[in-house]
Amino acid sequence: MSAPEVVILRELLDHEDGVVSGAALARKLGMSRVAVWMHMEKLRGQGFAFDAVRSRGYRLVRPPAALHPLLIQAHLQPRGAPPDLICLPEVDSTNDEAERQLAAGRPTPFVVLARRQTQGRGRLGRVWHSEDNGNLYASFVFRPHLAPGRMQTFTLWMGANLCELVANFCRLEPGIKWPNDLYFGGRKLGGMLTEARVDADQIRDLVFGLGLNVNSAPDALPPELARQATSLAACAGRPLELNRFTAAIIGRVLAAYDKFIDGSYRQTFADLWNRFDVLRGQPVTLVEGGRRFSGVAGGIDDEGSLLIRGENGRPQRFQAGEVTLAKS
Numbered sequence: 001m002s003a004p005e006v007v008i009l010r011e012l013l014d015h016e017d018g019v020v021s022g023a024a025l026a027r028k029l030g031m032s033r034v035a036v037w038m039h040m041e042k043l044r045g046q047g048f049a050f051d052a053v054r055s056r057g058y059r060l061v062r063p064p065a066a067l068h069p070l071l072i073q074a075h076l077q078p079r080g081a082p083p084d085l086i087c088l089p090e091v092d093s094t095n096d097e098a099e100r101q102l103a104a105g106r107p108t109p110f111v112v113l114a115r116r117q118t119q120g121r122g123r124l125g126r127v128w129h130s131e132d133n134g135n136l137y138a139s140f141v142f143r144p145h146l147a148p149g150r151m152q153t154f155t156l157w158m159g160a161n162l163c164e165l166v167a168n169f170c171r172l173e174p175g176i177k178w179p180n181d182l183y184f185g186g187r188k189l190g191g192m193l194t195e196a197r198v199d200a201d202q203i204r205d206l207v208f209g210l211g212l213n214v215n216s217a218p219d220a221l222p223p224e225l226a227r228q229a230t231s232l233a234a235c236a237g238r239p240l241e242l243n244r245f246t247a248a249i250i251g252r253v254l255a256a257y258d259k260f261i262d263g264s265y266r267q268t269f270a271d272l273w274n275r276f277d278v279l280r281g282q283p284v285t286l287v288e289g290g291r292r293f294s295g296v297a298g299g300i301d302d303e304g305s306l307l308i309r310g311e312n313g314r315p316q317r318f319q320a321g322e323v324t325l326a327k328s
Helices: 004-014 022-029 033-044 069-075 094-103 154-170 232-236 242-262 269-276
Strands: 049-053 057-062 084-088 110-114 136-142 175-177 181-184 187-199 202-212 283-288 291-300 306-309 315-318 322-325
Touching: 004 022, 004 033, 004 057, 004 069, 022 033, 022 057, 033 049, 069 084, 069 242, 084 094, 094 110, 094 136, 094 187, 094 202, 136 242, 154 175, 154 181, 154 187, 154 202, 154 232, 154 242, 154 269, 175 269, 202 242, 269 291, 283 306, 291 315
Parallel strands: 084 110
Antiparallel strands: 049 057, 110 136, 136 202, 175 181, 181 187, 187 202, 283 291, 283 322, 291 306, 306 315
C-alpha cells in the first residue's frame, strides 16, 4: 500500500482543478482530517507548498524541483506493486550503489536515483559529468535469469524506448547512436551503461544505468563538453518537470524490460530502432582495438551488431567498437 503522503500527492495531482477537500482525503486514507493535516505538514517540511482554498480544500502550488521519491511515486502510473526507489542526494555511482544493494540482498526490481554522482562513469570506463543541476542519474536493477546470449540487444532496445518516451514527452525527435548514446541535433543528451553478473550459463544480476541531461544549462558544462553535449530543456526551450519526467522514464523502462523478458519486444524492435537510428546511411568510422574500418552504416542485424558497408559493397558486422560520424 502506498504511503499516506504519496496518496495525498496523487489525489492533488489527479484532480483537474488541483483542489481536494480535507474530508475527501480523510475518507481516501481512512483517517481523521487532523491526521491528514499532519501528513501535509510533513510534506511541507520536505519542500512542498500548499494553498488552503476556502470551503474547498487543498491545492498543491509548488512541488520541489529536485528529485523527490514521494513525488515520483505519486506520478507513477499504477502497475502492480510500485517499484522500490532509492533516492540519494549524492553517490559515487548509481550503478555502484546498485551493486552494493544487490550484495546486501535487496529484492529486485529496484531503482537507484541520485541528484549528483562523484564518480559517474560511462562506457569504456569514461567519466560521466554528474553535477546536481537538474539532470537524471539512475540505475534500474533486475534479476532476469536469462542466457547471456539473449542480452545482446538489451541496451539497444532500452535506448530506442527512451527515445520514443522523450519524443512523446518533450515533442522532440531524439536519436540513438549505436550502441549506447542518446543524441539531439548532433549533440549528446545522455548515455546508457548495462552491467551484468553471470553465474554459469545465466545472467544473475543486471544493472541498467542511465545518465540523461534534463534541465542543465549546456554552458554550465566544462568547455570540452559544452561543444558536444546538450540537454532536453535546452532543446525544448523550457525546463521539464523533473519528477514527472523521471516517473515516466521509470514506467517506460520497467515496461520495456517486461517485453524484453517475455520476447514480445521483437515485434516492434526493428521499426523502433530504425526510427531513431542516427547512423543509418551515414559515413562512419569504427575503431575496435587496433582495427579501424570506414564505410556507410546500414543499421543493425538481429543480434544488435552494427552493419557497415565498405568500399567493396559488402556489409561487415561489428559487435563492439567506438563509432563516429565521418567528418565531411
